[in-house]
Amino acid sequence: MKKRLGSITLSALALCLAARPAWADTPRLVIGAVYVGGVNDYGYNRSFHDALTQVARDVPGVKLLEAENVPESGEAERVMESMIQRGAKLIFPTSFGYQDSARKAAKRHADVCFEYAGDGDATRNFGVFFGSTQAAWYPMGVAAGKMTHSNKLGFVIGLPIGYALGNVNAFELGARSVNPRAQTIVVVTGGWSDKAKEAGAANALLDQGCDVVGMHVDSPATIIQTVEARGAMSIGFQSLEARALAPRGWITGLGFTWTPFFTQIANSVIAGRFRGAAVYQGLGQMVAVAPFGASVPADVQKLVNAAATKVAQGFNPFTGPLKNNLGGMVLPPGASVGADQMGDMNWYVEGVVGKVR
Amino acid sequence: MTTPLGLGVLAGAILSGTSLLYATLGETIVERAGIVNLGLEGIMLIGASVGFAVTVASGNAWLGLAAAGAAGGLANLLFGWLVVARRANQLASGLAMMFFGFGLSALVGAPYVGAVITGLPKWRPAWLASLPWVPGSTLFNYDILTWLAVPVAVLVWWALFRTRWGLGVRATGESPAAAFASGRNPAVLQFQALAAGGVLGGLAGAHLSLSLTLTWAEYMTAGRGFIAIALVIFSKWNPLRAIAGALLFGGAEALQLQLQARGADVSPFLLEMFPYLLTLLVLLAWGGARRLAAPASLGRTFYGSQ
Numbered sequence: 001m002k003k004r005l006g007s008i009t010l011s012a013l014a015l016c017l018a019a020r021p022a023w024a025d026t027p028r029l030v031i032g033a034v035y036v037g038g039v040n041d042y043g044y045n046r047s048f049h050d051a052l053t054q055v056a057r058d059v060p061g062v063k064l065l066e067a068e069n070v071p072e073s074g075e076a077e078r079v080m081e082s083m084i085q086r087g088a089k090l091i092f093p094t095s096f097g098y099q100d101s102a103r104k105a106a107k108r109h110a111d112v113c114f115e116y117a118g119d120g121d122a123t124r125n126f127g128v129f130f131g132s133t134q135a136a137w138y139p140m141g142v143a144a145g146k147m148t149h150s151n152k153l154g155f156v157i158g159l160p161i162g163y164a165l166g167n168v169n170a171f172e173l174g175a176r177s178v179n180p181r182a183q184t185i186v187v188v189t190g191g192w193s194d195k196a197k198e199a200g201a202a203n204a205l206l207d208q209g210c211d212v213v214g215m216h217v218d219s220p221a222t223i224i225q226t227v228e229a230r231g232a233m234s235i236g237f238q239s240l241e242a243r244a245l246a247p248r249g250w251i252t253g254l255g256f257t258w259t260p261f262f263t264q265i266a267n268s269v270i271a272g273r274f275r276g277a278a279v280y281q282g283l284g285q286m287v288a289v290a291p292f293g294a295s296v297p298a299d300v301q302k303l304v305n306a307a308a309t310k311v312a313q314g315f316n317p318f319t320g321p322l323k324n325n326l327g328g329m330v331l332p333p334g335a336s337v338g339a340d341q342m343g344d345m346n347w348y349v350e351g352v353v354g355k356v357r
Numbered sequence: 358m359t360t361p362l363g364l365g366v367l368a369g370a371i372l373s374g375t376s377l378l379y380a381t382l383g384e385t386i387v388e389r390a391g392i393v394n395l396g397l398e399g400i401m402l403i404g405a406s407v408g409f410a411v412t413v414a415s416g417n418a419w420l421g422l423a424a425a426g427a428a429g430g431l432a433n434l435l436f437g438w439l440v441v442a443r444r445a446n447q448l449a450s451g452l453a454m455m456f457f458g459f460g461l462s463a464l465v466g467a468p469y470v471g472a473v474i475t476g477l478p479k480w481r482p483a484w485l486a487s488l489p490w491v492p493g494s495t496l497f498n499y500d501i502l503t504w505l506a507v508p509v510a511v512l513v514w515w516a517l518f519r520t521r522w523g524l525g526v527r528a529t530g531e532s533p534a535a536a537f538a539s540g541r542n543p544a545v546l547q548f549q550a551l552a553a554g555g556v557l558g559g560l561a562g563a564h565l566s567l568s569l570t571l572t573w574a575e576y577m578t579a580g581r582g583f584i585a586i587a588l589v590i591f592s593k594w595n596p597l598r599a600i601a602g603a604l605l606f607g608g609a610e611a612l613q614l615q616l617q618a619r620g621a622d623v624s625p626f627l628l629e630m631f632p633y634l635l636t637l638l639v640l641l642a643w644g645g646a647r648r649l650a651a652p653a654s655l656g657r658t659f660y661g662s663q
Contacts, residue, residue, distance in 0.1 A: 037470065037575075038467055038468075038470030038471055039471075040470050040471030040472065041470055041471045042471050046471065068467070069463070069467055069575075154618070160625065185617075185618055185620065186617070187614055187617045187618050188617060188625040188629075189614075190625070190629045191579070193574050193575075193576075193577075194577075194579045195565070195569075195570035195572055195574050195577045196373060196376075196565055196569055196570055196577065196578075196579065196581070197579070197610065197614065198570070199372070199569050199570050200369050200372065200373055200610060200611060200614045201614050201617075201618075203365075203368070203369060203372070203495055203614075204365060204369065204611070204614040204615045204617070204618035205618050207359065207360040207364075207365040207368065207369075207493075207494055207615065207618065208359050208360075208365075208615075208618040208619060209359040210618075218574075219471070219572070219574070221471065221473075221571070221572050222570040222571065222572050225570075225571045225572075226570075230495070244473070245473065353620035354617065354620070354625075355622065355623070355624060355625060357624055357625070357626060
């Protein structure tokens with residue numbers, strides 16, 4: 001679990017001060033957003049901030065309260081309570097570790113709607129959502145498989161959890177669909193935000209001859225910049241804005257596009273029709289392919305877009321026959337692993353260099 | 358082209374060893390003066406975040422570097438006020454400094470999360486760039502902190518062991534009463550050692566944020582301050598041995614990443630523990646031997662000799 005210290009008191013204070021004057025033209029809906037990090041991280045938190053800012057701009061009468069760097073502790077509950085006191089009727093607890101705090105607050109305030117980015121059960125005023133990224137990594141693999149010269153692709157992950165393994169596996173499957181010799185080498189750093197190790201991991205992959213690096217960590221910034229400085233190429237993750245970090249080596253990336261879903265939720269709360277549900281959407285809905293870098297040829301872009309369309313239309317890369325990287329058959333012909341079973345994935349597909357445990 | 362394992366580990370060891378070495382040198386000076394600063398982790402964090410914040414605000418990484426050193430020095434002087442002037446318990450004060458460093462660095466760094474900096478410039482002399490494997494690796498492509506790491510270690514060694522000031526610092530660490538009797542002021546020497554050590558700790562943090570990762574993230578030191586404290590013991594309070602220690606521990610971290618990138622058949626969790634296992638082994642091996650002992654008055658509060 002991520003631990004965030006400090007600065008919350010200040011942001012809460014700033015929030016109180018900033019919120020006051022705008023009450024003059026009473027908003028139709030006040031949305032409270034709770035972030036575990038800073039909203040300028042080129043990653044996870046920024047994706048939510050960008051989407052909610054857009055909602056506040058698009059939907060008339062919506063006012064947004066934000067709190068950054070909120071630790072995943074009782075502090076989160078206090079922040080949500082203070083937002084509710086300021087009139088928030090829709091709360092977005094955007095980090096996995098806010099689950100307990102958010103559920104408690106939702107029980108106390110039946111008139112406030114919650115949309116929690118994580119998993120678990122939905123209740124009447126408590127919705128659960130997340131973007132399914134695993135299959136979306138398939139077109140990223142297509143891009144990497146076409147762009148690589150060394151046929152060695154690198155992938156840095158924080159911890160070998162099922163969701164991260166799914167990202168790696170789809171990436172390799174996509175790469176091999178266009179380049180049978182493509183390998184994906186995985187380095188685990190042991191945490192979602194150990195920046196110095198992320199730099200070391202990227203360097204180790206580049207030392208090994210990888211020329212394209214993807215990642216699943218909180219913020220892709222350090223890895224993308226390390227790769228860029230050494231003249232290799234990168235595929236970003238979490239925020240579509242990360243391409244600014246690699247003017248030369250950026251191929252493409254995946255980012256979260258929450259705006260349509262958030263807009264729909266905001267409208268349903270305004271109309272009094274909100275009912276909590278578990279919503280998991282993948283490519284084409286909550287997940288989008290980032291713009292291509294200048295170095296990506298048109299024919300590669302076409303292939304990647306075609307693969308993305310295929311995934312958006314329901315193609316599941318985790319469909320048997322599939323072998324794991326130890327040579328065993330993990331999915332017999334016809335069997336498949338759905339987006340809802342990704343948390344349980346515990347193998348690397350053939351072609352991935354790495355050990356799960 | 359792939360870099361041979363040894364070179365890859367060496368390259369990684371130098372990069373992650375740089376901040377370890379500065380932090381270890383800083384703590385060595387402080388401990389030679391008889392003070393244990395367990396807050397080193399916090400000092401590094403303050404250096405990392407202040408350095409990053411000033412770099413973003415001014416657009417100049419050199420200013421950031423200077424600010425990081427200054428902030429580290431000031432933080433250590435605050436610690437000195439506690440343990441030297443107020444004679445507070447060093448271990449408790451050190452831990453308090455660590456948490457203070459966590460909070461302060463988070464506060465200072467929060468507005469700058471996600472800012473993009475160019476960082477400290479790196480040089481690779483042309484004649485080194487023509488060596489085999491070098492162009493495709495990070496070898497010899499270093500910022501000023503890495504290039505100066507070994508010279509600074511030599512300088513610290515010289516200052517501690519070849520100057521009158523160093524003699525006074527070491528005398529204070531062994532026996533403040535004796536230092537006092539020989540006409541020195543232990544408190545002044547301890548404050549000086551703390552200032553110097555704090556500057557080095559701040560620079561250690563700055564290397565992480567301004568060069569290695571080009572980013573600020575809360576608690577980005579991830580335990581490196583504590584490894585540096587262990588390295589002081591490993592190097593037997595000797596700045597020159599600290600070079601080897603920093604390389605060894607930097608190498609342990611690099612090795613686990615390099616082995617994974619090579620597809621070694623070892624559990625990533627096992628590799629993860631490697632640097633810490635090494636720490637434990639070293640403490641175990643060194644422990645007990647009296648001739649390797651710490652400064653005699655390390656951690657003891659000097660109440661004066663009136």
